[in-house]
Amino acid sequence: MYKINENYLKLPGSYLFSTIGKKVNEFTAANPEKKIIRLGIGDVTLPLAPAVIDRMHKAVDEMSSPETFKGYAPDLGYEFLREAIAVNDFKTRGVDIALDEIFISDGAKSDSGNIGDIFDIDNKIAVCDPVYPVYVDTNAMSGRTGEYLPELGKWSNVIYMPCTAETNFAPELPKERPDIIYLCFPNNPTGSTINKDELQKWVDYALKVGAVIIYDAAYEAYISEEDVPHTIYECEGAKACAIELRSFSKNAGFTGTRLGFTVIPKELKCGDVTLNSLWARRHGTKFNGAPYIIQAAGAAVYTEEGKKQTQEQIAYYMNNAKVIRDGLASAGYTVSGGVNAPYIWLKTPEKMTSWDFFDYLLQDANVVGTPGSGFGPSGEGYFRLTAFGSYENTVEAIERIKKL
Amino acid sequence: MYKINENYLKLPGSYLFSTIGKKVNEFTAANPEKKIIRLGIGDVTLPLAPAVIDRMHKAVDEMSSPETFKGYAPDLGYEFLREAIAVNDFKTRGVDIALDEIFISDGAKSDSGNIGDIFDIDNKIAVCDPVYPVYVDTNAMSGRTGEYLPELGKWSNVIYMPCTAETNFAPELPKERPDIIYLCFPNNPTGSTINKDELQKWVDYALKVGAVIIYDAAYEAYISEEDVPHTIYECEGAKACAIELRSFSKNAGFTGTRLGFTVIPKELKCGDVTLNSLWARRHGTKFNGAPYIIQAAGAAVYTEEGKKQTQEQIAYYMNNAKVIRDGLASAGYTVSGGVNAPYIWLKTPEKMTSWDFFDYLLQDANVVGTPGSGFGPSGEGYFRLTAFGSYENTVEAIERIKKL
CATH class of the missing domain: 3.40.640.10 (Type I PLP-dependent aspartate aminotransferase-like (Major domain))
Incomplete structure (x- = not known):
């Protein structure tokens, strides 16, 4: 009988983004009128540059x-x-x-x-x-x-x-x-x-x-x-x-x-x-x-042309990053990242766990981010927001978080 | 010190297509006036279908x-x-x-x-x-x-x-x-x-x-x-x-x-x-x-549309396969394949090795194929021609082989 690579069986489930998806779906089903803003997954949203x-x-x-x-x-x-x-x-x-x-x-x-x-x-x-x-x-x-x-x-x-x-x-x-x-x-x-x-x-x-x-x-x-x-x-x-x-x-x-x-x-x-x-x-x-x-x-x-256009895209995302970083800082959050990267890393307030903060943000601000603990044990107590959303959504998400 | 995957060092060189390339280049350099026809590598030549x-x-x-x-x-x-x-x-x-x-x-x-x-x-x-x-x-x-x-x-x-x-x-x-x-x-x-x-x-x-x-x-x-x-x-x-x-x-x-x-x-x-x-x-x-x-x-x-167009491409290649198969058979070669596949497999004449036949075909017909021995020891004494060339080149290649 052939044998499988048993190492695969040692892998823990890749729960991070599937758990996020499940929680968001449940929330949406219970609150169809709420507009969710997703600043979770690190996927781009701007179309390809015209030169490309x-x-x-x-x-x-x-x-x-x-x-x-x-x-x-x-x-x-x-x-x-x-x-x-x-x-x-x-x-x-x-x-x-x-x-x-x-x-x-x-x-x-x-x-x-x-x-x-x-x-x-x-x-x-x-x-x-x-x-x-x-x-x-x-x-x-x-x-x-x-x-x-x-x-x-x-x-x-x-x-x-x-x-x-x-x-x-x-x-x-x-x-x-x-x-x-x-x-x-x-x-x-x-x-x-x-x-x-x-x-x-x-x-x-x-x-x-x-x-x-x-x-x-x-x-x-x-x-x-x-x-x-x-x-x-x-x-x-x-x-x-x-x-x-x-x-x-x-x-x-x-x-x-x-x-x-x-x-x-x-x-x-x-x-x-x-x-x-x-x-x-x-x-x-x-x-x-x-x-x-x-x-x-x-x-x-x-x-x-390509360099100019893609630099404009990066500037757009980095402007979002500044909106997130400055907005969260002014709301009293401890933030890092967002200066040389499209990711903002924030310390959860009041020693909340990463997942508790995820739930809090989803419930009260209808904003989706990524729990830091999903990236490793030292990520516990941290939370990731990405700058890849639209400017309008990014501004609105931060306004909502500031109002909490 | 880190260690490499030593299994890679056991691999014999992948000489087949590089050796073919080298032999063809040497022949071309020595005989710049000769028109080489390549029926060796299994790569397609027709452009993508219009529907695609x-x-x-x-x-x-x-x-x-x-x-x-x-x-x-x-x-x-x-x-x-x-x-x-x-x-x-x-x-x-x-x-x-x-x-x-x-x-x-x-x-x-x-x-x-x-x-x-x-x-x-x-x-x-x-x-x-x-x-x-x-x-x-x-x-x-x-x-x-x-x-x-x-x-x-x-x-x-x-x-x-x-x-x-x-x-x-x-x-x-x-x-x-x-x-x-x-x-x-x-x-x-x-x-x-x-x-x-x-x-x-x-x-x-x-x-x-x-x-x-x-x-x-x-x-x-x-x-x-x-x-x-x-x-x-x-x-x-x-x-x-x-x-x-x-x-x-x-x-x-x-x-x-x-x-x-x-x-x-x-x-x-x-x-x-x-x-x-x-x-x-x-x-x-x-x-x-x-x-x-x-x-x-x-x-x-x-x-x-896509099905129709790609079937036409396949028919084109399979017509080439028939040209090769029938042409070689009529010239006395023992051939197989070419009926349900774009590859024709022929037995080298007079117990020539696969590489000897490669050299013979290159020198005397200016046609490039692939030595069967390159695919494994039981390929020795066989030779592969592919149907992926143009119809015109395929016909000419077979005419040249028939004249040998």
């Missing part, structure tokens, strides 16, 4: 003619896109990334899950707490995280690095030595970030202890402060210890369009083996490229 | 307006597409597949590689020989195949099922008991297939020995004969032992557009655990859906 739309129409037309039709894409992705990335995301920051160090994918979620394939099961991971659940869940699926301890909300073989008000929402170097360190800055869910000197400490630490950093920079386009690094490769030595994940989801509204990329410098070696060669092998064997139409759309993000 | 193009333009426009913009897709894929699949691919064949048994993906290559994630490492796989390399390579990457034995061109812990003229290019039930059986009909690379009674024997066998069948039906649209099953679920009991993989790459020319799906019936259980629930968990955790635009394009394939 134009390029996609052209690409669709190319697929309609035998002369310009595109079959299988090159393994690493189209060179026109990798070239635009190398120039705009790295060269402009003083970082040289070669075209064969860039791997185009269907998004950072796939990449952050799949990257584990190239590592041995016997590696100890370190994650921030709270954290984007995919890092931990995908490692759990491959058997790297030990046993789940429900009473703690933690896995037995994972190093958790608390990120709370006490740590200024940044992780501290762990006492126990990790093999693989997941970092995400600007951070989901806290919206916090760290400056270049602080990130350099992580690079130095990884080089010292022989760890690899998986650096998720999906929100780099939201950085507004000068000394916050846009790529980990701004730090000295990072090419020898870090993989960077990037996404078009939040910088260009591609959550439903699907495009991302992973950077693996050839300097990154385990003994004689470059991780670049391992990922190239995985990419070529288990993936067949992002659609040509979508890769063309991605390249349009880097045109002058 | 129209729907994609509409979907692009939907992404340009806040009212119709689409963010993250539903985990399993859009219901409009799963509904079209359930009705057209299964209901019409007398098979009931529920919408939550269909998982939309970015293609059958990803699915056939990723499906291994839900199974324990300690499962023994059985594959046809010759075979689509992704099945074996992805199992090797996860450590399921033992050691590679270069002198045999085989892995130590894989059951190989020879498919040669002696077996009528169909596998025989293996003597050793497998846990996971990969079947692909119509077959890549041989172009052969089996009838419903023969496939029923595999289903009965899997149920008897407690194996699961991964059934790759990527080429089902090319079936022309009556008694050849279009889905494994036409066989009694298959829902309790088989996962089916489907692709839009060859039936609608989506090789560069990327869309596929996996069917996992809820009857398929290992003890109390449905494989459907495991795949749902993987799909939701390590994947974020195919792009809305592409899912909309996929649904257009199932409209009346």
Whole structure:
């Protein structure tokens, strides 16, 4: 008899967004006249930029003619896109990334899950707490995280690095030595970030202890402060210890369009083996490229028009973030994030649990957010609001919260 | 120090298409005046059907307006597409597949590689020989195949099922008991297939020995004969032992557009655990859906216009297949395939090796095909030609071969 991967059975239910959905549905059924405003899930709402739309129409037309039709894409992705990335995301920051160090994918979620394939099961991971659940869940699926301890909300073989008000929402170097360190800055869910000197400490630490950093920079386009690094490769030595994940989801509204990329410098070696060669092998064997139409759309993000238009979108969301942050602060809440990220992280008032505050906000303000405890035990007592709603809804939601 | 997945280092180089490319480039450099005709790689050449193009333009426009913009897709894929699949691919064949048994993906290559994630490492796989390399390579990457034995061109812990003229290019039930059986009909690379009674024997066998069948039906649209099953679920009991993989790459020319799906019936259980629930968990955790635009394009394939147009494309390719098959037969070659599949499998003349025949065809007819030995040891002495070229090139290639 065949055997299943028993690690899947250890996973706790992914209750967060389904529980939120259930609670909202129940409330709506009981209160059909109330207008709910959702500032919970991190999904964009603005339509794709005109430059992207134009390029996609052209690409669709190319697929309609035998002369310009595109079959299988090159393994690493189209060179026109990798070239635009190398120039705009790295060269402009003083970082040289070669075209064969860039791997185009269907998004950072796939990449952050799949990257584990190239590592041995016997590696100890370190994650921030709270954290984007995919890092931990995908490692759990491959058997790297030990046993789940429900009473703690933690896995037995994972190093958790608390990120709370006490740590200024940044992780501290762990006492126990990790093999693989997941970092995400600007951070989901806290919206916090760290400056270049602080990130350099992580690079130095990884080089010292022989760890690899998986650096998720999906929100780099939201950085507004000068000394916050846009790529980990701004730090000295990072090419020898870090993989960077990037996404078009939040910088260009591609959550439903699907495009991302992973950077693996050839300097990154385990003994004689470059991780670049391992990922190239995985990419070529288990993936067949992002659609040509979508890769063309991605390249349009880097045109002058595309940059201008997507920056306007980001400015729109960041204005929402300011509305939320300032509004909550003036109402007496303790807030962080929202300056270099589209997420605002607030401390629940009067020591309410995250879920109690969720219920309170839903019942009394008809506003939906995300309980911080859903992202990890150190998220307890915190709450996430996102800046991805419309300006009008965002203003109204904050007015309602202020009136409570 | 972190550790890499050492299984990757066991993989032999993927020399097949790179060696072909190198040989063709060398020939072209030495003979710039010669016109090469490529009937090697299984990539389509006809542009997307007008109904698909129209729907994609509409979907692009939907992404340009806040009212119709689409963010993250539903985990399993859009219901409009799963509904079209359930009705057209299964209901019409007398098979009931529920919408939550269909998982939309970015293609059958990803699915056939990723499906291994839900199974324990300690499962023994059985594959046809010759075979689509992704099945074996992805199992090797996860450590399921033992050691590679270069002198045999085989892995130590894989059951190989020879498919040669002696077996009528169909596998025989293996003597050793497998846990996971990969079947692909119509077959890549041989172009052969089996009838419903023969496939029923595999289903009965899997149920008897407690194996699961991964059934790759990527080429089902090319079936022309009556008694050849279009889905494994036409066989009694298959829902309790088989996962089916489907692709839009060859039936609608989506090789560069990327869309596929996996069917996992809820009857398929290992003890109390449905494989459907495991795949749902993987799909939701390590994947974020195919792009809305592409899912909309996929649904257009199932409209009346879309069906008519894609059937015309398939007829075009199958006419090429007939040209190749009949032409080679009349020239004295022993050929198979090409009746229910876009691949023609020929026996090399005079006991030439597959690579010797490759060189001979390249040098003397300037035609590029694929050496059968590249798909496995039992492919030695065979050669694959594909029907995906233009009609004109196909006719000319066969004329050249006939003149040899």
